[in-house]
Structure formats: structure tokens, C-alpha cells
Amino acid sequence: MFExxxxxxxxxxHPGNIGAAARALKTMGLSRLVLVSPQDYPNQKAIWRAAxxxxxxxxxxxxxxxxxxxxxxxxxxxxxxxxxxxxWPAFDSRQGGEVVAKQSQTEQVALxxxxxxxxxxxxxxxxxxxxxxxxxxxxxxxxxxxxxxxIICYEVRMALVADKLANDQNKDKEPSGTPSPEALRxxxxxxxxxxxxxxxxxxEHFFNHLETTLTQLDFHEPExxxxxxxxxxxxxxRSRLDHLEINILRGAMTAVQKKxxxxx
Amino acid sequence: MFExxxxxxxxxxHPGNIGAAARALKTMGLSRLVLVSPQDYPNQKAIWRAAxxxxxxxxxxxxxxxxxxxxxxxxxxxxxxxxxxxxWPAFDSRQGGEVVAKQSQTEQVALxxxxxxxxxxxxxxxxxxxxxxxxxxxxxxxxxxxxxxxIICYEVRMALVADKLANDQNKDKEPSGTPSPEALRxxxxxxxxxxxxxxxxxxEHFFNHLETTLTQLDFHEPExxxxxxxxxxxxxxRSRLDHLEINILRGAMTAVQKKxxxxx
Numbered sequence: 152m153f154e155x156x157x158x159x160x161x162x163x164x165h166p167g168n169i170g171a172a173a174r175a176l177k178t179m180g181l182s183r184l185v186l187v188s189p190q191d192y193p194n195q196k197a198i199w200r201a202a203x204x205x206x207x208x209x210x211x212x213x214x215x216x217x218x219x220x221x222x223x224x225x226x227x228x229x230x231x232x233x234x235x236x237x238x239w240p241a242f243d244s245r246q247g248g249e250v251v252a253k254q255s256q257t258e259q260v261a262l263x264x265x266x267x268x269x270x271x272x273x274x275x276x277x278x279x280x281x282x283x284x285x286x287x288x289x290x291x292x293x294x295x296x297x298x299x300x301x302i303i304c305y306e307v308r309m310a311l312v313a314d315k316l317a318n319d320q321n322k323d324k325e326p327s328g329t330p331s332p333e334a335l336r337x338x339x340x341x342x343x344x345x346x347x348x349x350x351x352x353x354x355e356h357f358f359n360h361l362e363t364t365l366t367q368l369d370f371h372e373p374e375x376x377x378x379x380x381x382x383x384x385x386x387x388x389r390s391r392l393d394h395l396e397i398n399i400l401r402g403a404m405t406a407v408q409k410k411x412x413x414x415x
Numbered sequence: 416m417f418e419x420x421x422x423x424x425x426x427x428x429h430p431g432n433i434g435a436a437a438r439a440l441k442t443m444g445l446s447r448l449v450l451v452s453p454q455d456y457p458n459q460k461a462i463w464r465a466a467x468x469x470x471x472x473x474x475x476x477x478x479x480x481x482x483x484x485x486x487x488x489x490x491x492x493x494x495x496x497x498x499x500x501x502x503w504p505a506f507d508s509r510q511g512g513e514v515v516a517k518q519s520q521t522e523q524v525a526l527x528x529x530x531x532x533x534x535x536x537x538x539x540x541x542x543x544x545x546x547x548x549x550x551x552x553x554x555x556x557x558x559x560x561x562x563x564x565x566i567i568c569y570e571v572r573m574a575l576v577a578d579k580l581a582n583d584q585n586k587d588k589e590p591s592g593t594p595s596p597e598a599l600r601x602x603x604x605x606x607x608x609x610x611x612x613x614x615x616x617x618x619e620h621f622f623n624h625l626e627t628t629l630t631q632l633d634f635h636e637p638e639x640x641x642x643x644x645x646x647x648x649x650x651x652x653r654s655r656l657d658h659l660e661i662n663i664l665r666g667a668m669t670a671v672q673k674k675x676x677x678x679x
Binding site: 171174175177178179180200202203204218221222223224225226227237239240244245258261277278279280281285286287288290291292293294295297298301302305308309312365368369370379382383386389390392395396399402403406407410411 | 629
């Protein structure tokens with residue numbers, strides 16, 4: 152739903168870009184713009200560039216920190232121009248538009264855009280569930296920030312409209328309102344990942360280690376298991392742990408066992 | 416082919432839009448820009464807004480008439496905001512990008528964009544084989560002209576890249592060892608999920624708790640952090656933790672803290 156999606160601009164330098172972004176939002180049917188510590192706002196240039204989207208600026212929310220901007224959001228997606236040292240799960244703009252559209256049916260979603268000169272910091276990018284990348288020219292892929300906002304909002308709109316069409320068509324077919332299980336998919340591109348994925352054997356060793364440690368902590372009670380281990384298994388299975396992540400988690404558990412003086 | 420596609424801007428008023436369009440072209444791998452009787456060009460504002468695409472402006476072609484601009488083209492496509500009195504064959508921006516990409520393999524193609532205030536005249540639109548429309552907000556669909564150029568060039572690029580991939584794949588159909596990116600996908604269906612997803616605030620509390628606990632375990636050494644916290648953040652951000660999972664993980668950390676006798 153359009154109203155569950157907010158566009159967040161972080162430390163924007165030029166007020167003209169804020170106005171242009173407001174216009175980009177409105178042409179794509181979005182309305183919620185949040186500015187994190189803009190350098191020069193309010194400013195007449197923003198109003199001028201917003202053209203017929205002055206109402207977006209009137210309702211803009213200006214906050215101090217990214218944390219305030221994304222408060223209440225269960226999906227945070229950051230625009231990223233390039234691959235960082237530690238690759239993060241990333242969608243291209245088309246996939247990202249589809250995922251955001253689906254998620255916004257039930258959840259608050261934030262789309263974050265960075266500074267004109269250097270985008271989002273690594274720290275900001277690490278507050279995101281996913282990154283979204285516009286597959287631009289490799290030799291010069293530096294989009295103006297309002298242009299990036301325009302393309303991402305366009306993709307979100309295309310997906311929202313397609314979903315609505317599909318839903319309307321399905322309504323005629325079956326009375327059931329439940330969306331398809333295809334709804335949300337998270338791609339991990341194994342080629343761009345930096346570590347190989349864990350094998351099933353490594354996963355089982357990890358789960359054994361986890362069960363032992365949680366029992367030694369008296370957190371897991373084997374005679375009263377509730378759904379504890381099942382829920383943790385579901386979590387780590389869907390996360391597609393890589394080899395290094397397994398080592399980190401097992402290392403942390405070994406540190407716990409050492410501290411509490413139990414046999415590993 | 417990128418080099419067979421030209422972008423034509425007709426009677427542009429603001430030089431800033433010409434610069435922004437040049438940048439839009441270059442970020443999408445296009446290079447040929449033609450200006451029909453621009454009102455105020457050359458102008459420093461165009462160069463400023465072009466940013467790293469000054470070379471596009473250096474090679475820009477300025478002509479008097481639309482006829483000169485589209486000379487030699489066997490496909491002419493005009494950007495149109497709304498359906499004209501006499502309907503013309505029209506594509507939406509996605510279909511249009513695909514058609515232009517295909518046609519440009521063998522033919523010269525022109526994409527025409529009109530004035531800021533009123534687009535292309537009926538006469539100009541009638542010089543086009545097809546119209547192309549961006550499916551914008553029906554209540555306010557007036558895109559800035561450079562933003563329209565950006566979206567259309569983006570769609571053309573997406574189609575060109577997809578065509579190239581398809582062609583490359585057809586060339587060597589031999590079995591290759593690398594898994595397809597489709598192979599690894601994690602579905603999260605928000606509707607069928609049993610717990611609500613964690614909010615960004617809950618995630619940050621969780622990460623703080625994690626950092627504190629790992630430090631108390633001497634597993635995380637703040638003066639020698641390596642990439643430990645970043646890797647854990649990446650893991651749990653991509654997992655889309657739900658509310659109950661957060662409670663379980665934090666409960667386990669509290670159990671650790673109790674056992675090792677540190678302050679929580």
C-alpha cells in the first residue's frame with residue numbers, strides 16, 4: 152500500500168534535490184517524505200523544484216537521526232551504489248520494487264537515500280535489511296539522488312499497480328483474500344557472496360552445539376521444550392548461514408561454555 | 416545497441432534540465448543527446464547539473480527542427496503524458512523500453528521529449544511511430560522532463576541488458592558448474608507468518624544487548640573488533656527476525672549474563 156511506504160533522505164545538501172524528490176514521490180503516488188538532518192531546509196529552491204508537489208513538502212517530517220526516521224518500520228531498504236566490503240543481501244531496483252510492494256501490504260517500509268556526494272555510510276547501510284541497487288552504467292553510475300528516488304518510486308509503483316491488477320483478477324476467480332506464498336522472496340546471490348554457504352552437516356553440528364549450550368544455561372529445559380529449538384532452527388535455516396557465520400556463532404557459544412566452566 | 420539510440424529534447428526551457436538529462440543518459444549507458452531549438456543553451460547551469468556527464472554535453476547536437484533531429488531514424492517514439500484526441504499506438508514505459516531495445520539492434524531509434532510546460536505538440540506527436548507513456552499517478556502525473564528521460568533510459572537499459580544476457584546464455588548452453596542465482600531464494604510470506612516482524616527499534620535494542628554480552632564474554636574485543644559485529648548484524652538483519660525470535664535470543668543472552676554474574 153502506498154501509505155505504508157516512506158522515503159527517507161539522509162543529510163541532503165541541496166534543497167533543490169529535496170523538492171525534486173518530493174515531485175518524484177507524488178508522480179508515483181507516494182506521499183511520505185522524511186528528511187534526516189538536511190543541510191539547507193526549508194528553502195525556496197525546494198518549493199520551486201517540487202512544482203505541483205508542494206503538499207508533499209508541507210507534510211514532510213524532519214528528524215535528527217536515521218533511527219527516528221525508520222521508527223516502527225519492519226523493513227528497511229537502503230539505496231547503495233556499489234558493492235561494500237562485506238556484501239549485504241541486495242536486490243536490483245526491479246526486484247526491490249516488487250519486494251517493497253508486497254511487504255507494504257502489511258508492514259511499514261522505509262527506503263533510505265544518502266548524501267549527494269557519498270551516499271549512505273557503512274554504518275547507515277548496516278541498519279538496513281536489504282540494499283537496493285539500480286543497475287547503472289559501470290563506467291559512470293552516479294545518479295542524482297532525486298533521479299534515484301524517481302526510479303525506485305517508479306518501480307515500487309509499477310509493482311503495486313501490477314499486484315492490484317493481479318488481486319482484482321484473483322478476486323473474480325476465488326473469493327479467498329489470501330495472497331500467494333510467492334509474495335516475498337529474498338535472493339541471495341551465491342556468486343556475489345563472500346563466504347561459501349554452510350553445508351547441512353555443519354548446520355547439524357551447529358544445532359547440536361546450540362542445544363547443548365542452551366541446556367547448560369538452563370535456558371532450554373529438555374523436559375519442557377516448548378517450541379524453543381524449533382523456532383531457533385527455523386530462524387537459522389531460513390537465514391542460509393554461511394561458513395564464517397557458523398564459526399562465529401559456535402565461537403561465541405564456546406566462549407559461554409568456557410566462562411560458565413562446563414564441559415564443551 | 417546503446418549507440419543506435421538518441422534522446423531528443425524539443426524546445427527545452429531550463430538549461431538545468433538539459434544537464435540533468437545528460438547525466439540521466441550517461442548513467443544508463445546512452446550517449447547521444449540532440450537538442451531541438453533549446454531556449455537557453457549553452458549555459459553554465461547545464462554543465463553544473465550534468466556532473467560527471469559533461470562529455471555528453473560536449474558531443475550534444477543542436478538543431479533547428481525535429482525533422483533534422485530524427486534524420487536517419489527508422490523508429491521514432493514520443494513521450495506523451497496523456498492520451499490524445501486521436502489515439503496513437505502507445506506503449507507503457509516498460510513495453511516501450513523492450514521495443515526500443517530490440518529495434519536498436521538493427522535500426523536507428525529516436526526517443527523524443529517535449530517542453531517542460533506542455534510536452535510535445537500534436538503535430539510533433541504525429542511524427543512518431545509510437546508514443547510512450549509512464550504510468551504515473553493519475554492525480555498528479557507531471558514528471559520533470561529530466562526525470563522522464565531518466566525513467567525511459569532506465570527501461571531501455573534494463574531491456575538491453577536482459578537481451579544481452581539472453582543472447583549470451585543461448586550462445587553457450589553447455590552445462591556450467593555455477594548455480595543460478597535463482598537457486599537460492601528465501602521466501603518470507605508475511606501473511607502466513609505466525610508472529611509480527613520486529614521493528615527497527617527492537618532490532619537496535621537487540622544489537623546493543625548482543626554487543627554488551629559478547630564483550631562481557633571477552634569474545635568481542637572493542638579495541639580489536641575485526642568484522643565481528645558487522646557480520647552478526649548482516650546475519651540478523653537479513654533474517655527478518657520476528658518479535659518472538661528477538662525475545663528468545665535476548666532471553667538466552669540474559670541467561671548467559673546471569674550465569675557469568677555480570678550486570679545486565
